[in-house]
Amino acid sequence: VNGTCRADSGSQPQGAGLSFRLPIHRKVKVNLKGKEHTLGRLPHAFLSQTGLAFGRSFAPLFAIAVIAGAMLWGPWVSLAITAVAITLAMRLL
């Protein structure tokens, strides 16, 4: 939690059988400002949206990789990747 914690000096210790008090054993009040929940969910929402964007753009991104990849590995490897991709799509998708 990203809120600030304040020890309540008048509260009872939480641990049973403890003979001494540490600030951590005291009941705390959490001052939440309303942003904490959003901050916690932001990475998840961002990753989820990014994953969706990439997933939905998978086909053209893959096509660009295969076509532009010919500059790295030549046209024959691009053709081989295409053949494997089509075979896998026909078998699995």
Place this chain on the structure above:
Amino acid sequence: LGELGDHGRGDNFSYEAVMSRPERGPGVAFSRWRILSHPQDLHCVIFHILCLAAYACAFWLYRHPKLAGITGPWSRIAFVAAAASMLGWISGADVGVNFHNHSHRPIFTSHFLNRWFGRIWTFSGGWPSFFWEYAHVTIHHANLLTTDDWTLPKQNADGSFEDFRRYMFTHWPWRVMLHFWRNLIARRSLRRKAFRELAIFVALWSIPFWIDPVMAIWLWVLPHWIANALVMGSGMYVQHAGCVPKSSARPVSHSTVFVSKFFNLTMFNIGFHLEHHDHPRVHWSELPMLHERLKRDMIDGGAHVVPYGLHHASFLLAGADARKKRFAEQASGYTSSQ
């Protein structure tokens, strides 16, 4: 007629499910400044821009062969085969799935943007947008599986579809052109609009020919044939193969449902085809939710549900009888006994 998203009221009319409502409250004041009708439609725009980028990349490498390792005729053939196959595949999805969504629910709030983005959307798939939208919404959706639905394969006397390969190799562009001549060009009320849209399409579609006519044949015309004959043709075939027109006795047997998660993630949920035909105005991103809502009715009604996507279904239906029988099998969790 011919307006994006105008579904009229055909024989296949059914009440639309309301999956999401327009925003209300203070935020609505900003809605007039919103460009996209639905936030998820940004992915449709990204998909199309990436498709155009793929074409540009292929054209550029074709014109700079040394960069792509093209050293002679055989390596050029290898490059063209790989690039044309990839471009055909993505163009088939870009028009048959992506623009398809736009034809039911325009993605922009502006009519001008809808019309012009539509025009630059379908030209890279070998279609004038108005023609594709007319064929899909006015013909296919309004007359599903009847004799008036010329977008689907011809039916044999027993109601089964014609041969898979025959449909793919004869439908686009041959049968399509003939039907458009009868439906649009020869009809006075639509002729002017049809010619205008055709002229805009020809102007856009001819661009690669100005750059290099030979390149245009291999990296423009060939991908468009792959997109239409192989990708969209097979898709249309498998979505309704073995199905019967909608009736009160068999309300959920007009389309097959394809529930592969990866397929639906990468293909804008087109697998939920039964739901889409019954509720064409439901946004594509909300189809999985609608599927869950209608699941019980589909199981009770005996809907055909398969665990894979359109590509594997095409592989099964293009094969011998043993392979075709596998297509008839039902996905687990969708049989009425479970």
